[in-house]
Amino acid sequence: MRLTGGVVTNAELVSDLGEASARGELFAVFQPQFDLANGSIVAAEALCRWRHPKHGIVPPDTFIPLAEATGAIGAIGRFMLDQGLRAVVAWRRLGLPIGVSVNVSPVQLSTEDLVDHLGERIEAHSLPAGALTVELTESRPLDDFADIADRLRRVRALGIGVALDDFGAGHASPEHLEQLPVTEVKLDKSIVQSGTDATWRELAERLRGARARDLTVVAEGIETPSHLRRARDLLCDRAQGFLLGRPLERASFDALLAR
Template sequence: MEDIEDLTAALGGAVSRGEVFAVFQPQVALDTGDVVAVEGLCRWRHPELGLIAPDLFIPLAERTGAIHELGAFMVDECLEAVDFWHAGGQCVEVSVNVSPVQLADASFAELLAARLGDRALPPNSFTVEITESLPVTDLPMIVPRLVALQSLGLGVALDDFGTGHASFDQLDRLPVTELKIDRSLIQGDQADGDEVLVGIMAVAHARGLRVVAEGIETAAHLALARSLGCDRAQGFLLGLPMVRSDVDRLIAA
């Protein structure tokens, strides 16, 4: 296995060499069972090592600045996909993870505005996903940029919600339209999970937020998401991350 320095060097230019690609994981509406959205996920296939885990290469990209190239690539891939689906009469939404490093750079909002200006997508058909672990010191700079993105018709999702001590505090500070409940709560990995889940749903419903349950891998997980009143669900039981051509076939069926 190459060391971190070698991987870091290889990551530079990976997009231009065609090593980076997008996969999409379906989100299902719990009231209808229909696929109504997908989450775009970045993947890197190293020419010698094969697939590199995102939890390895994304932090490398954030530290080196390569995250901006990866982020621009994912925005283009996701917008192209949702544009194609809507043109074909399939009203499927798309979301993409956005790093705090991207949000801290004004060029990201400018990139999105420019890309959206080239398309006529319905409002909220594109959502940016942010993590609840955003540095508090960055919030005064990040919040206005999120508000600006919302003014363009984008949704803002707070990902992995419910596991951090600052979850509800962050919710008060951030202009979000959607909560994604962390898989550890849905899968019962935390002792106080039920209490946290009840609290999350009460806050979400009071604020009119859409709620997505992540980590749905069994029928019991799905039943829990329904009993809680979640709007959507995402996980291996409902669909693995897949290339766009497979999504095309899935939503056309």
């Protein structure tokens, strides 16, 4: 693979990734999520970035799979959880009741201590559990579905929201909406950006269960006015994407909120 600093191998990245958090190379960015009814920012998705000292910014699509494969995803997940919750505390001090969502890998969810850790960190930051949503990706089949569903029910029992990410990417199903304690469905950007009329009709049918359960439906990947119109046509509740707001580091995101 080739990054900004030249050619680099997976082995080199794996070696460096283990110490990236301790060296302060990982950082969080926040992408705003907008209410389509009134245009206000109602939440932010916390996203991890890696600024490698030699190779520059390493794309998440490159280092997250490596982190999952090597077990480093646990440390990254804990780092991102605290970054997200600290941001929410700061926003609430300003009188802004904005929630935050953090991505949780099925690999993380398979560990016994994740649920307890989520509860402990919410309590440590003195936040209501509803200020946090965990996003479970559906871009690949879920192994050990029964165990994952059980742990998500425990997460939901704490009051934390549960979002089904990448819905429509090929593996999510209406049955998952019934079997998982989901509070939010995030449409995969491929649906919003390049779906056909037939795709949208099928998606509307798949979302019928979500509507019946009063779940929040979020459109991702809004990059053009036509994407935004499509999200409205699909009756989405919220939207996020470059057209509306790019991922920003905390200082820039705070400035956006101030405006």
